[in-house]
Amino acid sequence: MTDRVGIVAVAQIGHDYAVDKNLREICYEVTKDILSQVEMEREDLGTIISSSSDHWQGISCSNSYYYEAIGAYLKNSSKAPEDSAFAFLYGMMRIMTGHFDTALVHAVTKGSEIPGVSTLTNLYADPFIQRPVGLDDVSTAALQAVEYMDRYKITEEHAAKVVAKNRGNGLNNPYALKERVSVEDVLKSQIMAYPLKKLDCAPSSDGTCALLLASEEKTRELTDNPVWIKGIGWEVDHTYFGDRDLLNGSLRKAAKRAYNMAGIEPKEIDVAEICEPYSFQELLWCEQLGFCPEGKGGKLIDEGVTEMSGELPVNPSGGVLSNNPYVARGLFRIVEGALQVMGKAGKRQVPDVETALAHSTHGFAGQLHSVIILEG
Amino acid sequence: MAEEYKSIKEEIHLPYKWALGPVFTKFFENFKEKKIMGTKCPKCHRVLIPARRFCPRCFVDTDEWVQVSNEGTVRTWSLVNFEYSGQVKKPPYVQGLIDLDGADTALAHFIGGIDLSDLEKVPEQVKIGMRVKARWKENREGNILDIEYFEPKEEL
Numbered sequence: 001m002t003d004r005v006g007i008v009a010v011a012q013i014g015h016d017y018a019v020d021k022n023l024r025e026i027c028y029e030v031t032k033d034i035l036s037q038v039e040m041e042r043e044d045l046g047t048i049i050s051s052s053s054d055h056w057q058g059i060s061c062s063n064s065y066y067y068e069a070i071g072a073y074l075k076n077s078s079k080a081p082e083d084s085a086f087a088f089l090y091g092m093m094r095i096m097t098g099h100f101d102t103a104l105v106h107a108v109t110k111g112s113e114i115p116g117v118s119t120l121t122n123l124y125a126d127p128f129i130q131r132p133v134g135l136d137d138v139s140t141a142a143l144q145a146v147e148y149m150d151r152y153k154i155t156e157e158h159a160a161k162v163v164a165k166n167r168g169n170g171l172n173n174p175y176a177l178k179e180r181v182s183v184e185d186v187l188k189s190q191i192m193a194y195p196l197k198k199l200d201c202a203p204s205s206d207g208t209c210a211l212l213l214a215s216e217e218k219t220r221e222l223t224d225n226p227v228w229i230k231g232i233g234w235e236v237d238h239t240y241f242g243d244r245d246l247l248n249g250s251l252r253k254a255a256k257r258a259y260n261m262a263g264i265e266p267k268e269i270d271v272a273e274i275c276e277p278y279s280f281q282e283l284l285w286c287e288q289l290g291f292c293p294e295g296k297g298g299k300l301i302d303e304g305v306t307e308m309s310g311e312l313p314v315n316p317s318g319g320v321l322s323n324n325p326y327v328a329r330g331l332f333r334i335v336e337g338a339l340q341v342m343g344k345a346g347k348r349q350v351p352d353v354e355t356a357l358a359h360s361t362h363g364f365a366g367q368l369h370s371v372i373i374l375e376g
Numbered sequence: 377m378a379e380e381y382k383s384i385k386e387e388i389h390l391p392y393k394w395a396l397g398p399v400f401t402k403f404f405e406n407f408k409e410k411k412i413m414g415t416k417c418p419k420c421h422r423v424l425i426p427a428r429r430f431c432p433r434c435f436v437d438t439d440e441w442v443q444v445s446n447e448g449t450v451r452t453w454s455l456v457n458f459e460y461s462g463q464v465k466k467p468p469y470v471q472g473l474i475d476l477d478g479a480d481t482a483l484a485h486f487i488g489g490i491d492l493s494d495l496e497k498v499p500e501q502v503k504i505g506m507r508v509k510a511r512w513k514e515n516r517e518g519n520i521l522d523i524e525y526f527e528p529k530e531e532l
Binding site: 020021058113115116118119122127128129130131132133134135136138139142143144145146147150190191192193194195198238239240241242243246 | 380381383386388392394396400424425426432451452453454455456457458460461462463464465469471472473474481482483484485486495498499504519520521
C-alpha cells in the first residue's frame with residue numbers, strides 16, 4: 001500500500017483542435033501525449049479510469065467506443081460517469097489498493113456533437129415532479145442566483161466581473177476560448193434566465209484531458225517534479241430542488257473534509273481552479289471554500305483578490321466560462337491545478353505555487369461538489 | 377488549409393414508461409380534488425412536498441398524509457427567455473420555488489399571471505416573498521401540470 005499518490009504527467013486537448021476530429025482520435029492523442037512525457041508504453045500502464053456520459057456522447061456505454069484509444073485494450077479499465085472528478089478519485093483509490101502502481105485518468109466530452117446543455121440536463125430531473133416544470137441546468141442556476149443576489153446584495157455587475165476576469169485569463173490558455181469580453185458586454189448580452197445573461201453562462205465545448213497517477217515510489221521514479229494529492233472531499237445534496245438550501249449546500253462540507261485531510265487552512269491556498277459554469281457561482285463557491293466570509297463574494301471580486309495579480313488567483317485557465325467540455329470539465333480543473341504546482345502553466349502560471357485547490361461540481365446548481373488539494 | 381472533415385446525423389427516440397408507485401399515485405389523485413397533500417416524517421416532523429415514502433434525512437417511513445395549502449410564498453424565481461429542443465413550454469415563462477403554507481420543503485413550478493410583454497419589467501412584478509396561489513387546470517388528469525401555475529394572490 002502506498003501512503004501518497006502523485007500526479008506525474010498531464011495532457012489536454014481544447015475545443016478548436018478537437019471539434020472536427022473523431023472522438024477516438026482525440027482520446028488517442030491525449031493518451032499518447034501522457035505516455036511520451038513519461039517514456040512509457042501502453043503495456044506499462046497499470047489501470048485506466050475514464051469519465052464520459054452516455055447522454056453526453058449519444059453512445060451508450062460511452063467508454064466502450066473509445067476505450068482502446070486510451071490504451072485500455074485487455075486492461076483493467078473502468079468508467080466514472082457524469083463528473084470526471086470522480087474518475088480522479090477512483091483512479092487514486094485503485095492505486096491505494098496496491099494492485100496498481102500507475103493509473104491513467106481520462107475524460108472526454110464533445111459538446112459540438114450533442115444536444116444542448118438544457119436539453120440534456122432537463123433529463124437529469126425526475127419525470128414525475130421536476131422535469132415537466134422545466135428544471136434544467138440554466139434555470140436552476142438562475143433560481144439560485146436570484147436568491148443569492150437578494151440575500152447578500154450581490155449584483156449583476158459583480159457576476160459580470162467574473163466573466164470578464166475569466167475570459168481575460170482564457171486568452172493565456174491555449175486550450176480555452178479566446179475572445180475577451182467586458183463587463184459591459186456581459187450586461188448587454190441576451191437574458192437567458194433572469195438574472196443570467198448569455199455571457200454569464202459557460203459555452204458548450206469539445207475537449208479531452210488526461211493525467212497519470214502513480215504510487216509514491218513510482219511517482220519518484222517517473223518524475224522529479226511531482227504533484228501530491230494532499231486532501232480530497234466530496235458531498236451530494238438532495239434530489240428534490242425544493243428540499244435544498246441553495247445557498248448552503250454540500251460544498252462547505254466537502255471543502256472541510258479536504259482541508260482537514262490536507263491539514264491546512266483556506267488561506268494557505270495559492271491558486272484555485274474552480275468549476276463556475278455560471279458567473280455568480282464562482283463568488284458563491286469562493287465563499288463556501290472559505291476564501292472570504294459568507295455573503296462577501298461581491299467584495300472579493302471588487303477588490304481584485306481573485307485576479308491573476310491578486311492574493312488568491314481563481315481560474316487562471318479561464319475556468320469553465322472559457323472551456324466547458326461538460327463531463328470533462330472537473331478533470332480539466334485538476335489538470336490545471338497540477339500544472340500550477342508543477343510550474344508548467346505557461347503564460348497563465350501564478351508565481352511560486354506550493355498549494356493548489358481544484359473543484360468540480362455536477363448536477364443542478366451545485367448538487368454535487370468535489371474538492372481536491374494538491375501540493376508540490 | 378485543413379481538410380474539411382464530414383459528420384453524420386441521427387436522432388434517437390426512446391419510449392419509456394415509469395411506474396408512479398403508491399405514494400405518487402395518491403399525491404396526484406388528490407390533485408383532481410385540487411388538494412395538495414404532503415407526507416410527514418415521524419422523526420423530524422417535517423411535511424414533505426412532493427409526498428414521498430420516506431424522509432431522506434431521517435431515513436424512516438413517513439407515517440401521515442397532511443394537506444398543505446394551495447397558497448404559499450415565493451422562495452426564489454427566474455424568468456426563462458431562451459429556447460431549447462425538448463423544452464416543456466415556449467419561452468418566455470417564469471419559474472419559481474414555492475413554500476406552500478404547511479409544508480417544510482418548496483415545490484418547483486411555474487409562476488403565471490405575470491405581464492410578460494416587457495421582460496425588463498418582470499422583476500418589478502415578481503419578488504421573493506410574494507404570496508401566490510395555485511391555479512388549477514379545468515380538466516385534471518393526475519399529474520404535476522394539473523397545477524397550471526402559481527399566480528400572485530391579490531392581497532386585500
